[in-house]
Amino acid sequence: MTISIGSRTGPRAAGPPGPPAPRRRARTVLARWDVKFSPYLFVSPYYLLFFLFGLFPMGYTVWVAMHDWELLGAHEFIGFENFRLVLADPQFWNSVRNTLAMFVIATVPQLLLALVLANALNQRMRARTLVRMGVLVPMITSIAAVAIVFSQLFSRDFGLVNWVLGWFGPEHLDWAARRWTSWLAISVMVDWRWTGYNALIYLAAMQSIPRDLYEAAAIDGASRARQFWTITLPMLRPTIIFTAIVSTIGGFQLFTEPLLFGNGDMAGGSLRQFQTVTMYMFENAFRRFDYGYASAVSWMLFMLILAGSLLNFAWLRRVGGGAK
Amino acid sequence: MMIVRTPGRPRRRRGGSVAALWDAGPLTRVTLLATIVLSLFPIYWMFVVATRTNDVVGATPPPLTPGGELGRNLSRLFGNEQAHFTLGLVNSAIAASTVTVSTLLFASLAGFAFAKLRFRGRGALLLVMLATMMVPVQMGIIPLYMLMAEIGWTGKLQAVIVPFLVTGFGVFMMRQYTMQAVPDELIESARIDGCSTFRIYWSVVLPVLRPAMAVLGLFTFMQTWNEFIWPLAVLNPDNPTVQYSLNLLNGAYYTDYSLMFTGTAVATLPLLAVFVLFGRQIISGIMDGALKA
Numbered sequence: 001m002t003i004s005i006g007s008r009t010g011p012r013a014a015g016p017p018g019p020p021a022p023r024r025r026a027r028t029v030l031a032r033w034d035v036k037f038s039p040y041l042f043v044s045p046y047y048l049l050f051f052l053f054g055l056f057p058m059g060y061t062v063w064v065a066m067h068d069w070e071l072l073g074a075h076e077f078i079g080f081e082n083f084r085l086v087l088a089d090p091q092f093w094n095s096v097r098n099t100l101a102m103f104v105i106a107t108v109p110q111l112l113l114a115l116v117l118a119n120a121l122n123q124r125m126r127a128r129t130l131v132r133m134g135v136l137v138p139m140i141t142s143i144a145a146v147a148i149v150f151s152q153l154f155s156r157d158f159g160l161v162n163w164v165l166g167w168f169g170p171e172h173l174d175w176a177a178r179r180w181t182s183w184l185a186i187s188v189m190v191d192w193r194w195t196g197y198n199a200l201i202y203l204a205a206m207q208s209i210p211r212d213l214y215e216a217a218a219i220d221g222a223s224r225a226r227q228f229w230t231i232t233l234p235m236l237r238p239t240i241i242f243t244a245i246v247s248t249i250g251g252f253q254l255f256t257e258p259l260l261f262g263n264g265d266m267a268g269g270s271l272r273q274f275q276t277v278t279m280y281m282f283e284n285a286f287r288r289f290d291y292g293y294a295s296a297v298s299w300m301l302f303m304l305i306l307a308g309s310l311l312n313f314a315w316l317r318r319v320g321g322g323a324k
Numbered sequence: 325m326m327i328v329r330t331p332g333r334p335r336r337r338r339g340g341s342v343a344a345l346w347d348a349g350p351l352t353r354v355t356l357l358a359t360i361v362l363s364l365f366p367i368y369w370m371f372v373v374a375t376r377t378n379d380v381v382g383a384t385p386p387p388l389t390p391g392g393e394l395g396r397n398l399s400r401l402f403g404n405e406q407a408h409f410t411l412g413l414v415n416s417a418i419a420a421s422t423v424t425v426s427t428l429l430f431a432s433l434a435g436f437a438f439a440k441l442r443f444r445g446r447g448a449l450l451l452v453m454l455a456t457m458m459v460p461v462q463m464g465i466i467p468l469y470m471l472m473a474e475i476g477w478t479g480k481l482q483a484v485i486v487p488f489l490v491t492g493f494g495v496f497m498m499r500q501y502t503m504q505a506v507p508d509e510l511i512e513s514a515r516i517d518g519c520s521t522f523r524i525y526w527s528v529v530l531p532v533l534r535p536a537m538a539v540l541g542l543f544t545f546m547q548t549w550n551e552f553i554w555p556l557a558v559l560n561p562d563n564p565t566v567q568y569s570l571n572l573l574n575g576a577y578y579t580d581y582s583l584m585f586t587g588t589a590v591a592t593l594p595l596l597a598v599f600v601l602f603g604r605q606i607i608s609g610i611m612d613g614a615l616k617a
Contacts, residue, residue: 031520034520034521035521036443038437038441038520038521038522039437039441039442039443039446039521040443042433042434042436042437042441042521042525043433043434043437043438043449043495045430045433045434045489045490046430046431046434046453046490046491046492046495047449047453049486049487049489049490050453050456050492052487053464053468053471053486053487054456054459054464055456056467056471057464057467057468057470057471058459058463058464058467060467060470060471061463061464061466061467064466064467064470116355117355117356117359120348120352120355120356120359121356123347123348123349123352124347124348125347125348125352125353125356129603129604129607131356131360132607133599133600133603133604133607134359134360134363134364135356135359135360135363136603136606136607136610137363137364137367137596137599138363138366138367140546140592140595140596140598140599141366141367141550141592141595142549142550142552142567142591142592142595143550143552144550144552144567144570144571144588144591145370145570145588145591145592146366148570148574148584148585148588149366149369149370149585149588150366152373152381152581152585153366153369157382158381158382158383158386160369160386163384163385163386192362192363192366196359196363197610200607200610200611201610203611204610204611204612207611249458253461253462255462255553256552256553260571260574263574263579264571264574278462281462281466282465282557285465285466285469286557291466291470294466295466295467298462298463298465298466299463301462301463302459302463
């Protein structure tokens with residue numbers, strides 16, 4: 001007679017307790033394996049992908065950066081020569097300067113505006129969700145779309161921005177031609193897309209501040225502005241540090257907005273007036289096909305981001321009164 | 325008797341200055357109104373130009389209402405020989421859906437393992453993952469491109485799909501949510517009932533994770549749909565994603581704004597629809613602090 005799975009009849013039911021039946025043993029072994037190995041199986045897809053497409057290429061960049069590695073020809077080992085060349089390259093430093101400037105011009109007003117906006121959103125009002133959606137909607141547009149629309153808005157001859165400015169003065173600004181104006185226009189694109197998102201993050205943090213604090217302060221006669229400075233801001237400090245670091249990482253990688261603002265030109269304008277580090281990296285890799293040099297630039301970018309985040313962190317902790 | 329609160333309606337104020345503290349004043353209203361107008365205008369402008377001829381761009385004052393040229397612009401857009409716009413839409417739809425489904429599956433599996441299963445090396449693995457999330461994406465672009473060239477994936481759609489099938493961010497978000505949403509007792513009792521680990525995941529954990537998965541899914545789809553740099557680097561002009569295709573509409577000598585804006589509007593429309601339908605979930609997802617990246 002064949003034994004059916006799950007059959008409970010058999011010698012075991014009647015006989016004295018002995019060693020478990022082989023099927024039962026197989027099941028416990030399976031169950032033990034399941035408990036032991038399933039977790040690894042579950043987390044493995046991430047680590048597999050990360051190893052293949054993250055870690056391996058990253059390590060490879062170090063290797064490539066130490067070679068004279070171009071599209072064609074032999075790959076000659078040259079040690080740190082590429083890094084030395086990058087550090088002495090005025091075009092690289094130009095791109096660093098542009099990136100830093102646009103980072104500051106974009107991020108500082110953006111986070112300040114987000115704070116003001118979050119404070120406004122934190123009031124009692126009708127149609128709350130609708131208002132929040134209205135503030136957040138820029139986030140769903142793609143960077144490419146934003147860059148295309150804003151490049152038109154900022155265009156010299158027929159841009160809406162110049163048209164509005166024309167009410168106050170006759171000059172038609174050529175936004176892309178000059179350093180400062182191009183920085184400003186690109187920063188506006190970045191801020192348009194991200195201010196609402198940061199405002200919602202601040203709003204969430206604001207809502208976790210106990211309201212008793214404000215009520216007590218109001219009873220003591222503190223004005224709203226004073227409450228904002230002495231209660232809201234200190235309580236928001238961790239969130240502000242967080243958004244500043246995220247903005248640093250994002251801001252230092254600025255690429256698509258300036259690229260499309262300059263009609264797809266990786267040099268960032270005729271005088272490289274708005275070429276960012278990432279654009280310079282791309283130019284070296286995909287225009288000059290100098291992979292070794294581009295890899296060195298990408299490591300410099302990483303160092304910059306690391307340094308920027310740490311500086312930000314230290315500075316904001318101190319400004320916030322860094323007791324802890 | 326008066327304790328019952330109806331959700332969604334503002335509570336009656338308790339009177340006095342303390343309650344008035346939280347009512348939006350005129351300044352607040354003006355600020356918010358201005359913000360919303362500024363937020364919406366570029367999107368509205370995109371649709372205005374998409375419904376008009378290219379001459380409109382030079383008109384003063386600029387027209388602020390839609391015109392009747394949408395049909396002609398659309399046929400010019402889809403008939404454009406350089407941009408391959410239809411193919412771009414299809415490619416993006418395939419890439420975004422695949423990445424979304426696989427991210428949801430793999431992120432929830434790994435998140436569950438990190439949150440609720442005990443295994444050797446769990447802490448170290450988690451730490452490694454968090455560290456990888458700090459590394460800027462663009463650092464990897466050049467070596468990743470070289471890898472793709474090596475294995476012959478440049479110009480092929482899988483190049484924009486496979487490396488992104490699951491992200492550390494997704495895993496981490498799912499772990500955080502699983503930790504607080506799934507009680508340990510639920511898993512233990514399923515275990516005692518003889519469920520396998522996968523069965524526990526499938527029938528106990530997954531149903532609880534649904535709200536967080538909705539948010540992660542929406543964000544992943546949006547991100548993949550909007551991705552620009554990597555497709556630009558690895559794909560070819562004759563097999564683009566939709567964002568790449570937008571870039572191809574930009575002529576070298578002459579900028580046809582109404583054509584480009586039509587493309588931009590069509591590319592934005594699906595996400596706009598998703599946003600209108602699921603805006604509430606997206607907002608609560610951000611506000612819950614789950615989506616800090």
